[in-house]
Amino acid sequence: MNSMNHLLDDPMVLRELIMDHYQYPHHHGLTDDPSYRHVHMASDSCIDDITVQSKIVDGIVEDVRFDGVACTISTSSTSMMTDLMIGKTKEQAEAIVDEYFRMIDHKEYDPDVLEEAVAMKNVYKQANRIKCATIGWKAMKQMLEEGEGHE
């Protein structure tokens, strides 16, 4: 086991990661650039209201951004998602999203693929928060399925 994985087994570290991503979310704030697709996730829950944008060119996820009003779990899980997606091919990105949903569903998963997002591994214990941990990821999944370009 490498040192990175070892650290990601430590609850204190995982807690700090969620705090960090919540207080200083990555790729936060939306762009007006028309080459981005966006998904507004407001109908799934009456509390969280998140918009995720992505730019996918020639099969590569070039950028992902998000903004909105949301709880710690929604914000930090979406922030972690943006880190994992950017620079990946569409196929790699889809594989990571699938792996994440396996973890959230409390199935077998590969923690190496999910990196910091393993901080969400215990969310399944609070059934009402699964929505929070998946809101941004669902938006990303939808954009990956829709493919490239902007209609």
Add this chain to the structure above:
Amino acid sequence: MIDIPTVRKAFPIFQNQPELVYLDSAATSLKPQCVIDAVSGFYTDHTSNVHRGDYAIAAENDALYDGTRKVVASFIHCDPREVIFTHNATASLNQAAYGLRKFLKPGDVVLTTKAEHASNLLPWFAMQKECGIKVEYAPLDSQGRLTEEAFLSAMHDKVRIVALAQVTNVTGAEQPIKAIAKAAHAYGAYVVCDGAQSVPHMPVDVRDLDVDFLAFSAHKMCGPGGTGVLYGKKELLTQMDPLLYGGDMNARFSSDGTVILKEAPVRFEAGTPAIEGVIGMRAAIEFLQKIGMDNIHAYEKELRAYFLQRMQELNNIEIYNPDNAYGPVAFNAKGVFSQDAAGYLASRNIAVRSGNHCAKILHEVIGTDSTIRASLYFYNTKEEIDRCVAACSDISLENAIGIFF
């Protein structure tokens, strides 16, 4: 005076969930054994449809069901023929709105406030689209309260309907409905009152308030789910169209499409109702009447004052409705999103609700998108409040995230 230990013995959930502090009664109340027995009695002793059977248990069932109208009438002080059984306060408000359509013409105004629950706004929004009426808002103070003066400042000749909660569901503001109804009637407007958060907690007399409609749900007053009441003045009910058509509400119909409807209230009760719900609601009202609505109101006021005072001692808590005399306490822990804070309270066995509580334009009044709502009922105790306050004092971002590890 209420004998709280005895009252609590009537609620089996306190034995089954000894660690639970339930402060979410504005969402739904806990149920006493007598209500559970009344509901299960329908399944075990007198299962039958209403107004259809010619056999003994059907007669017993009909007597319990129809007799509930008298019990409700004595509870809110009206004629039993003015009591319509519905599925909940939402269904009641939708029926009232639908029935009032024929009294409205394009350009007419429905006057309400931004503190209303979705169920007393969306039916009017729909009519705004479909009937060309206009929804207007009377001004509130920062704690969601409407004064008679503020109401009058917003009132004018085009207002045909005034739609207001007697007690609002987030800040618990008690609106001066009696004075408002008097003023509204002077303009020839009808008053539709949402009693979902008032009828369970205080004596409500529809004759004294002189509202034209009052809606409430059984499940918020110790009764079963799926059952509510619409009170409507007889002279209005006779002119109103039902929202639903079907069995029991018609007297006869023929192949050419002629339909003769029954009179109110049955006219508004198409299809098999929640019979066990209605019978359970009767048990709930009788249970509340035995304790006394005055006693319930006085005790909750005292409990709320204690809760507020203890919460105000906490530096990490911001309260949005400190000046309301009773009802829920709406608050946030500074720097912690409401759902995260509610999650932490849940980890300490404190049940509260977080979010916007279906009052999605209230943020324009109280200045925050979401709150934690801790709501009381007569079965709550000061010890429970102490436990809640102790847990609230520990709400922090670290602790809220800590529940996942």
